[in-house]
Amino acid sequence: MKAKSMLRQSVDLLCSRSTATSEAYTQLVLECVRTNEINQAKRLQSHMEHHLFQPTDSFLHNQLLHLYAKFGKLRDAQNLFDKMLKRDIFSWNALLSAYAKSGSIQNLKATFDRMPFRDSVSYNTTIAGFSGNSCPQESLELFKRMQREGFEPTEYTIVSILNASAQLSDLRYGKQIHGSIIVRNFLGNVFIWNALTDMYAKCGEIEQARWLFDCLTKKNLVSWNLMISGYAKNGQPEKCIGLLHQMRLSGHMPDQVTMSTIIAAYCQCGRVDEARRVFSEFKEKDIVCWTAMMVGYAKNGREEDALLLFNEMLLEHIEPDSYTLSSVVSSCAKLASLHHGQAVHGKSILAGLNNNLLVSSALIDMYSKCGFIDDARSVFNLMPTRNVVSWNAMIVGCAQNGHDKDALELFENMLQQKFKPDNVTFIGILSACLHCNWIEQGQEYFDSITNQHGMTPTLDHYACMVNLLGRTGRIEQAVALIKNMAHDPDFLIWSTLLSICSTKGDIVNAEVAARHLFELDPTIAVPYIMLSNMYASMGRWKDVASVRNLMKSKNVKKFAGFSWIEIDNEVHRFTSEDRTHPESEDIYEKLNMLIGKLQEEGFTPNTNLVLHDVGEDEKFKSICFHSEKLALAFGLIKKPNGISPIRIIKNIRICNDCHEFMKFASRIIGRQIILRDSNRFHHFSTGKCSCNDNW
Incomplete structure (x- = not known):
């Protein structure tokens, strides 16, 4: 604190003068960089500009650029870069870093492509930026280009590429990288070894990951955390606990990352109360631990507890990050609790995170699910950058709220701006066509999934088409589509057909769909009830009794339908x-x-x-x-x-x-x-x- 106070006084003194030497600026800028004092650095930059002081070389500007990039201060970095008279490779790389840290992927790609010169740092920064911002395919493509242009990958490149392979679950490519690691003799590097372990675990090869982990003689805390996380992601929470004991015996003390992984593993198998006990016993909890517990609550249908925990965290003066805020907003969306959602939105503005991609996308989803589609659109329009998740949230939100033409217009705008649609995008588009009975347009969009976008329709896409065909009176076409699917029909497909048949009074196809549903999962009540209701509407009471007896024999429990309404921030729930x-x-x-x-x-x-x-x-x-x-x-x-x-x-x-x-x-x-x-x-x-x- 004393050093920072002295630095602030020195900056105050320099800024009180009308002139200053290059040496004075340099000394203070370097001290700001060393101590991460970004606000004082901005004051120095402003003072230089006010007095028209222009360094004879780009050293000072590059130092400031790297500081802004380090903290993801995108606007500051952009403004400074635009004002620089001389830009060298270090300047360009710092701008790339700023875009990567702030998640501005479009600008990252555009800047990399227009650079007058590049080095291995340029490639590493951009590859890592793609990989770290959920663009793994772009990361792999740039890596191949890097090799074609004769740049040798470093350990940082390899770590990013392994991370990209893990995101894509591309085990084949991951193994190729493993081979190149052996050829380049990188195996002594603990960061690469950890990334390899993580890649195999995320690709489902947990035994191979464990073998690598056991061979690693210089295990660090990250090594243990990655292996524990690997077991959690592969549905083996008991092994997480066992490895935690081994970790302690080896002399490595668990940190917040370890505990958050253990909490997530307990929540993953439904043992939420046990997870809460682990959470409560851990004294030094950081934001990762708090977020893991909130996400665990939400994933187990306990969104109210997630909101209560969020308030408890704020009382502990723990500042939320983008992951925390997005998870809490998602809980508000599931509860359709507008009051709480607006309060969290306000908190995100105070924290300066309202324009974060994760938070903004969650806010769009929340306002849509609360029926405030205009507010969702306002959040969307104010986003400085967007990704496919934010486009999807807006498209699906419009489709859910009856703004079906808007959903299709958004989709066309998304394509014009060169965003590649994914499976969720087409669920929103096909849903919009379904709500308006646009059978021809729906068929065109469904066909375009393969013909124009090179994707394979998912079961969700087939369910939308079955629904669209059936609701427009083409039940036999819907049945034919199911028979000719590339996938085996799942519960969603047959329940969609049963729902259509129930609406249209087609008892023959309804019985076929119901039989498949009884085989797929005999414990779910909905198909029994729907078939029973159809029989009842036809006065076939013996068949009604037969279905109900079948339910009893399978010990099927009927869940209650209920509605709720929020009045003065309190939720009131009603059953029939x-x-x-x-x-x-x-x-x-x-x-x-x-x-x-x-x-x-x-x-x-x-x-x-x-x-x-x-x-x-x-x-x-x-x-x-x-x-x-x-x-x-x-x-x-x-x-x-x-x-x-x-x-x-x-x-x-x-x-x-x-x-x-x-x-x-x-x-x-x-x-x-x-x-x-x-x-x-x-x-x-x-x-x-x-x-x-x-x-």
Whole structure:
């Protein structure tokens, strides 16, 4: 602290003068670089520019450039580089480093291509930048170019390439690099040995990774952490724990990375409470540990606990990083908790991370899943750089919220800007076509996956096409597509077909789909219920009883459908015909009044959807008191005169009666109702729904 204080005083003194010598600037700039005092360095740069002081060579500028690059201060680096009169190879390499550290991949590639000269550092920086920013294919391609142009790879190059191979799970190429390591006699390098171990582990060759680890005589903390992480990623949490004991016996004390990996391994196999105990026992927790525990909660469906832990972390004065913020925002998205999402957005702005690629993409997803597509678009438009993840978040968000034409326009813009679509992109595009029944466009996009983009359609893409064909009345074409698939149909494909058949009343194909689903996983309740409901709608009560008996024999448990609504930052949850809420009496009174008003306007509850052999009165009660209707009534009680939309979340697909009810209600009460079900968003307004009755 004393040294930094003295440096600040020295900078103050120099900046108080109207002139200064080159030696004075040089001495202070070098001290700023040594102590990583970036703010004082910026003051010195500003003072030089104000007094029109231009160093006779590029030494000082390069020092400042490397400091800005080190901390990913992209704008500062760009501005300084643009002002430099003389640019040498060190200047260009520093700019490359700034782009790599800040994740600005497009600028990194463009700058590398326009450099007037390059050296091995240029290649290493760019290859590492691609590899470190999830662009492994670009990293490998540049490595091949580096070799063609006669530049010898260094240990840093090899580490980056092994990392890229690991990201691609490209074991064949990884083994080629292993061979070149032996030829170049790099095996004595612990960094390369660690990268090799990591590559084999991430490619699923965990035994080969362990063999390399055991041969490594100079194991360091990174070696142990990588091997523990390898076991965690290969689904062997018990071996993680065993290796942790060995690590301690060898004299290496676990650090935060070790513990975060152990926490993740426990969470991976569902032992979240055990992970929390490990987390609580570890005294010196850094941001990586906190984030690992939050992610573990979220992956096990405990998003509320993730948010509580985030607040606990803030109380401990631990500053979140981009990974923490993006994971917490994702938890808010799953809960559709706009209040918490906005609070985390505010925190990201204070931390200067709101424009980070990870955080921005998560925010787009969160606002989309809360039904605030305009806010999602604002975040997207303000992003200084984008990647395929951010494009996908915006495209899928538009498709989910009924902005299907916008989704397709975004896709065309994405292609024009030379971004390569991935599997998620086409899920969003095909979903947009599905929601609008655009069969010809959907078929064109599906065919383009292979014909134009050289990809193989995934099962998710096939499911979208099966859905699109079926919902437009082409069930036999959908069945033919399933039969001619390159993959074996999975649970998603058959459940999609069953859902279509249920909607269209095709009992023959429904029975075929249901039989496949019973074979694939006999413990999941949905196919039994759907088939039973179809039988019930046809009055085939014996078949209904047969399906229910089959469920009992397989010990299948039916999960409850429920809806929730957030009022004044508190979540209220309802099930069908729920009377557990403390304000139930008022809720039912409000709902009955609303039903009466809707009936006066022509709404008739569709009791044909009640698939039980009971009387008409019981059917009426059952259909009128579904969970989303109770949530709406509660929202109207708590927010009677508001103009803001009422937002409801439902964990399963909304039924036809509730969908019609919400359309009528939006017109009668003069308010927008936004309901998110398991399929998509429904924006009800003035008697219409954004899904055009297709969901």
